[in-house]
Amino acid sequence: MATDVRAVVATGKGKPVEVTTIRVPDPGPDEALVRIQACGVCHTDLHYHEGGISDDFPFLLGHEAAGVVEAVGPGASDLQAGDFVVLNWRAVCGVCRACKRGRLEYCFDTNNAAQPMTLTDGTELSPALGIGAFAEKTLVHAGQCTKVDASAAPDVVGLLGCGVMAGIGAAVNTGRAGPGDSVAVIGCGGVGSASVAGAAMAGARRVIAVDTDPKKLEWSRQFGATHTINAAEADTVEAIREVTDGYGADVVVEAVGRPETYEQAFYARDLAGTVVLVGVPTPEMRLELPFLDVFARGGALKSSWYGDCLPSRDFPMLVELYQQGRLPLEKFVTERIPLDGVGSAFDKMRRGDVLRSVVVL
Known part of the structure; x- marks a missing residue:
């Protein structure tokens, strides 16, 4: 019935x-x-x-x-x-x-x-x-x-x-952020803020939040951002390099889903660093990068689907961390x-x- x-x-x-x-x-x-x-x-x-x-x-x-x-x-x-x-x-x-x-x-x-x-x-x-x-x-x-x-x-x-798992998983599961790493997150809405929280939870040494909205940057601090960059006022790539001793971040999570911000993520990572795309592009968008730069910088360019999560494994664990006050x-x-x-x-x-x-x- x-x-x-x-x-x-x-x-x-x-x-x-x-x-x-x-x-x-x-x-x-x-x-x-x-x-x-x-x-x-x-x-x-x-x-x-x-x-x-x-x-x-x-x-x-x-x-x-x-x-x-x-x-x-x-x-x-x-x-x-x-x-x-x-x-x-x-x-x-x-x-x-x-x-x-x-x-x-x-x-x-x-x-x-x-x-x-x-x-x-x-x-x-x-x-x-x-x-x-x-x-x-x-x-x-x-x-x-x-x-x-x-x-x-x-x-x-x-x-x-959905969104919180996608963001946490982008940093932890897809990007493999861990203790001592530097992690930059471009776009600090719900998913990006969750990536910030995931990187902090994983023990990243530097967690760099990037957005054009001061309010979102302030939000990111409560999830563990150690540095914030207002992309409306600074060059994103140079600012991330400055925070990371001139090298770039080990992991850069792109949570906007636009070619411009993806290109920033590509150049803001360290040599052999990882770019994780979790922002969702629209069908008409196109990306153009110098092919030699893709080869010369090494590392990994990844897309994150649902934070590469396995719900039966990840949900109970994250709920427990929340209950313990760690997330x-x-x-x-x-x-x-x-x-x-x-x-x-x-x-x-x-x-x-x-x-x-x-x-x-």
């Missing part, structure tokens, strides 16, 4: 989001019904709303969520009703070529719920990143549920479901809002007024 719940839906490009009633099926094989307690407003949701990802409207928005399992279908043996979970969009399949090689963090065929959620008239919804969590309840694949410490605050740990996840939450506040949260995001608005149900 399906359940009717309130949810935030984007019905078309350029149209305001709506709080409306949707229909959520009972879980089938390997599926779970989750009562959502909190869900962060991520930039990816805004991209869906603006038609920047696909035109498969209507979209059920929201994906950065935590909640409680209400029911499971046959085969979901690792879950039971009452489990507290953070949702993820990397439910590894176990059988694709990446999984068979033991590289589960690159799974190329992650699982989603088989049954569609719908509007009350039967129109099928496209859930954001296969989750759709701006809703009182949502249906997901059981593998999208990662059990974590039930005493953790859902409005805080739910942020691990300030709570500082990402700028405001808590109801379901009908998502539209205004998008406006604040566009203006750069918030790190994260979090819908609390």
Whole structure:
């Protein structure tokens, strides 16, 4: 029997989001019904709303969520009703070529719920990143549920479901930042600030935050930045070199997703240093670099997908670090809002007024 719940839906490009009633099926094989307690407003949701990802409207928005399992279908043996979970969009399949090689963090065929959620008239919804969590309840694949410490605050740990994990993982998993390293982060919104936090948590000696917004630079200090650079007032590459004894950073995380800032990241790293792209470019963007410089500088140029995370490994560990006071996840939450506040949260995001608005149900 399906359940009717309130949810935030984007019905078309350029149209305001709506709080409306949707229909959520009972879980089938390997599926779970989750009562959502909190869900962060991520930039990816805004991209869906603006038609920047696909035109498969209507979209059920929201994906950065935590909640409680209400029911499971046959085969979901690792879950039971009452489990507290953070949702993820990397439910590894176990059988694709990446999984068979033991590289589960690159799974190329992650699982989603088989049954569609719908509007009350039967129109099928496209859930954001296969989750759709701006809703009182949502249906997901059981593998999208990662059990974590039930005493953790859902409005805080739910942020691990996307942006915070992407940023931390970009620095730690993809960039391999570690004790004694110098790490520069270009772009200090939610994902960039999480990269700063990840680098600090990993023991980096210097953590350099770069942005054009003084407010974001100030935010970065609370996540562990040891140096800040206002890119509107200084040459980013020269300023990073100055902080790093003239050499450049061991790891540079580019969290903007633009060719100009990527080029800065490329030249701001030390010889044999690593550039990590975690900012998301748009399809029309092109990058041009002198090919000889790519060869001569050595090192690694990497892209980070979801922070190269494995949710079953990383979520519980990061929640434990948060519980111990070693990872300030709570500082990402700028405001808590109801379901009908998502539209205004998008406006604040566009203006750069918030790190994260979090819908609390």
